[in-house]
Amino acid sequence: MALLMFINQFLRDIKSQKLRTFLTLFGIIWGTTAVTLLLAFGEGLHAQISKASHGLGDKIVIMWPGRTSKPFQGLSKGRVIRFKEEDAFLLQKEIIQMGQISPEYNEWSVQVKYKKNVFSQNVTGVYPVFADMRNMIPEEGGRFINALDIKNKKRVVFLGDKLKNDLFKEEAALGKYVFINSTPFLVVGVMNEKKQDSNYSGRDAYKAVIPATTLSAMFGRRYLDNMVFKPRDPKQNEYVKEKVFEVLGKKYRFDPEDKEALMMWDTTEMDKFFNYFFYGMRVFLGILGAFTLIVGGIGVSNIMNVVIEERTREIGIKMAVGAKRIFILSQFVFETLLITFIGGAVGFLISWGILSIFPMFKLEQYVGTPTFSASVAILATLILGLIGFFAGFFPARRAASLNPIQALRL
Amino acid sequence: MIEIIGMTKVYTTGKVNVEALRGIDLKIEKNDFISIMGPSGSGKSTLMNIIGCLDTPTQGEYHLEGMKVAELDPNRLADIRNQKIGFVFQNFNLLPYATAFENVEIPLIFKGDSFKKRKARTEELLEIVGLKDRMDHKPTELSGGEMQRVSIARALACNPSIILADEPTGNLDSVSGAEIIEIFVDLWNKGHTIAIITHDTKISSRTQRIIKLLDGMIVDGGGA
Numbered sequence: 001m002a003l004l005m006f007i008n009q010f011l012r013d014i015k016s017q018k019l020r021t022f023l024t025l026f027g028i029i030w031g032t033t034a035v036t037l038l039l040a041f042g043e044g045l046h047a048q049i050s051k052a053s054h055g056l057g058d059k060i061v062i063m064w065p066g067r068t069s070k071p072f073q074g075l076s077k078g079r080v081i082r083f084k085e086e087d088a089f090l091l092q093k094e095i096i097q098m099g100q101i102s103p104e105y106n107e108w109s110v111q112v113k114y115k116k117n118v119f120s121q122n123v124t125g126v127y128p129v130f131a132d133m134r135n136m137i138p139e140e141g142g143r144f145i146n147a148l149d150i151k152n153k154k155r156v157v158f159l160g161d162k163l164k165n166d167l168f169k170e171e172a173a174l175g176k177y178v179f180i181n182s183t184p185f186l187v188v189g190v191m192n193e194k195k196q197d198s199n200y201s202g203r204d205a206y207k208a209v210i211p212a213t214t215l216s217a218m219f220g221r222r223y224l225d226n227m228v229f230k231p232r233d234p235k236q237n238e239y240v241k242e243k244v245f246e247v248l249g250k251k252y253r254f255d256p257e258d259k260e261a262l263m264m265w266d267t268t269e270m271d272k273f274f275n276y277f278f279y280g281m282r283v284f285l286g287i288l289g290a291f292t293l294i295v296g297g298i299g300v301s302n303i304m305n306v307v308i309e310e311r312t313r314e315i316g317i318k319m320a321v322g323a324k325r326i327f328i329l330s331q332f333v334f335e336t337l338l339i340t341f342i343g344g345a346v347g348f349l350i351s352w353g354i355l356s357i358f359p360m361f362k363l364e365q366y367v368g369t370p371t372f373s374a375s376v377a378i379l380a381t382l383i384l385g386l387i388g389f390f391a392g393f394f395p396a397r398r399a400a401s402l403n404p405i406q407a408l409r410l
Numbered sequence: 411m412i413e414i415i416g417m418t419k420v421y422t423t424g425k426v427n428v429e430a431l432r433g434i435d436l437k438i439e440k441n442d443f444i445s446i447m448g449p450s451g452s453g454k455s456t457l458m459n460i461i462g463c464l465d466t467p468t469q470g471e472y473h474l475e476g477m478k479v480a481e482l483d484p485n486r487l488a489d490i491r492n493q494k495i496g497f498v499f500q501n502f503n504l505l506p507y508a509t510a511f512e513n514v515e516i517p518l519i520f521k522g523d524s525f526k527k528r529k530a531r532t533e534e535l536l537e538i539v540g541l542k543d544r545m546d547h548k549p550t551e552l553s554g555g556e557m558q559r560v561s562i563a564r565a566l567a568c569n570p571s572i573i574l575a576d577e578p579t580g581n582l583d584s585v586s587g588a589e590i591i592e593i594f595v596d597l598w599n600k601g602h603t604i605a606i607i608t609h610d611t612k613i614s615s616r617t618q619r620i621i622k623l624l625d626g627m628i629v630d631g632g633g634a
Contacts, residue, residue, distance in 0.1 A: 005519065012507055317503045320464055321564065322492020322520040324485050404491070405464040408503065 006334045024303045025343045027296030028384070032347025033354075035289025035380050040355060040370040042285050046278040048195075048368025053270055055196030055204075057134045059234040061241065062200060062265040064226045069260040073253055081252050081261055083224040085212060088127070090251065091229070095243045097236045101229035102130040105215045106201045112208050113179040114167040121163060122202045123180060125215025126228075131158075133230045135194055136204055142174050142189030149188075149211040156214075157185040162205035164190045180208060183218065200265070201225070234268050241266065290383055296343070297387030304336050304395040315399050316407030328400040329393075336392025337385070344384040348377070411571065411603065412438040412461065417470030419456050419626075430456040432626035434470070438572070438605060443598040444631075445614040446607045448623035454607045455576055457623070461605070462495050462574045463487045475571060492520050496565030498575035502557045504549045510536065510560045511545040517567040535563040539593060555586025562593060566602075573597065575606045579613065591616060 014021045065081040088103045105125035112121045130136070131144035138144055138158070149156050157178060164173050164187075177184040185208075196203050215221065231240040241264055242256070249256040308315070315328055355370050399407075419431040430453045438444060446454050459465040460472065463479060472479040474494065482490070491497075504513045514535050518528040536542045539559035549557050558578055565573055575594070579587035591613055598604050606613060614620050622630040 313503075314505060317505060318516065318520075319488065320462075320491060320497055320503065321517040322488050322568070324488040324520070326485075327520070403465060405459050408464070408499075 024299045027299040028343025029347040031293035031296040036351040038285040039376040044368035044370035052195040052197035060230045064263040068254045070258045072255045094247045099230045099232040100129040102127040103224045106225045123208045125212040137192040138189035153213045155185045156188045158189040158209040160205040160207045301391035308399045319404035325400040332396030333392040337388040340388030413473040415471045417467045420468045443617045444619045445617040452623040453626040493568040494571045496570035496573040500577040500580040514563045539563045572603045
């Protein structure tokens with residue numbers, strides 16, 4: 001019954017204070033919309049960027065041979081280190097934490113031809129595990145290079161999706177032959193489209209991938225360009241990298257502490273950076289949104305002060321006929337909570353509306369898909385609740401602590 | 411039933427202390443019908459507010475049905491205002507947005523009665539003051555006399571030990587005023603205890619006892 005009275009009272013207040021209530025509600029609505037949208041966009045952007053950064057490879061390390069910078073065991077500094085295919089097998093054997101490793105040859109500006117379409121592209125020679133590490137997934141019906149291709153130095157090629165489109169246009173590529181430097185290669189697979197925001201030898205989408213052994217034989221290559229490896233557990237990256245220095249240092253006789261002998265690009269470090277960056281961004285956006293909400297809350301508190309002032313006499317009447325302090329207190333706290341939650345709900349709805357029409361703008365590839373996560377909703381609701389409570393509590397407590405006769409005289 | 415001993419009340423406004431009551435001794439027995447008279451500023455309203463537990467005395471004792479009021483906490487005082495005391499104000503003090511029915515019902519809500527019980531009681535009360543047919547009207551749609559009758563019904567809601575009326579006819583024309591007086595007399599005849607502040611000898615002449623206040627002291631009629 002008291003609740004019914006509260007609700008009646010609330011509706012009356014809204015009616016008598018239309019503009020003020022609207023402005024207050026607007027503050028809360030704006031705050032909620034801002035905080036939820038900011039966090040949702042932050043989340044979407046993070047997902048997008050982390051997806052794109054995994055296009056290069058998920059938690060992989062790319063390693064190039066370098067040049068020694070320290071004399072070692074009587075050898076002078078400045079020696080050039082060079083990798084061979086077997087180094088990859090050696091590392092795989094010596095380091096048990098090594099998950100996958102593939103040698104990589106790159107031949108730049110090789111003529112790739114299908115019918116009259118000729119392109120000068122990067123041809124890469126690798127082992128089958130490369131596909132897994134680099135998230136190169138074949139389109140339906142196709143496959144990547146396999147162990148038999150490696151063993152028999154087969155002339156088969158796996159095409160990046162963009163290169164396939166350039167060469168074949170609409171035509172199907174699987175089972176057809178392309179010419180690489182006038183040598184026919186059977187197309188065994190085409191890569192599924194993937195997001196890739198970083199690379200070191202051109203995007204995978206434009207590459208022609210052939211077995212490492214075939215490339216080595218065809219182009220007369222003895223030395224690798226680089227190796228790509230992925231430890232079993234990304235937490236062991238540091239350890240595995242150290243072990244690689246040890247094993248190769250022993251073989252090529254350089255100081256394992258000589259950081260210039262090998263160059264490594266550890267993509268998990270980028271992940272870490274993004275994680276921290278987005279964590280920071282979320283905190284920043286969260287604080288920003290929270291302050292917007294708090295400002296809205298001050299508005300609510302302000303209107304409650306006015307409402308209570310206007311209704312002091314009424315409070316006095318109620319007290320004179322037996323209202324307890326807790327009743328007065330809860331009446332006003334109830335009102336502020338209601339205003340805040342209505343504002344919050346409308347804010348949520350607006351955010352939800354914006355997020356649901358957002359895909360129509362086709363901006364996903366730039367800013368990702370903003371996601372309205374449960375944690376965002378809970379956080380915003382919590383903040384709203386706290387604001388509502390405090391905004392109502394202090395003015396209400398002032399009113400409730402009045403002497404009935406004081407309240408009646410005002 | 412009510413016993414007041416050596417009560418004083420001092421208002422502090424800025425640096426000036428105003429002594430509204432300067433040592434009041436007063437006894438009111440069950441089924442008394444008293445009027446309190448005196449010039450304005452003599453402390454009538456202050457005395458009544460303290461009796462009604464709307465205000466607290468500076469000094470002195472106040473016993474209400476054996477309870478020492480000074481020792482009670484705010485919640486207990488709210489209960490007393492709700493159930494032991496019925497207040498009728500000069501300016502009615504009705505909730506402007508609520509109907510006659512709702513205004514009378516309010517004390518019953520605070521008492522905690524069920525909806526059914528409240529409805530029956532409220533209708534009964536409006537019947538007593540002769541407003542049953544106007545119970546859905548808001549105060550603005552009622553005449554002064556009708557408003558005062560609503561507030562009397564409200565005062566009676568929880569069957570209080572004493573009805574306190576602060577110049578109940580002060581804002582009314584003489585006809586309505588006379589009607590209100592009759593209601594009070596009627597209530598007294600039914601066994602209620604009533605104290606009325608008034609300037610009006612037409613009222614005080616109808617009461618059992620007249621207490622005269624001057625400068626915060628009782629100059630006549632204090633004893634039982």
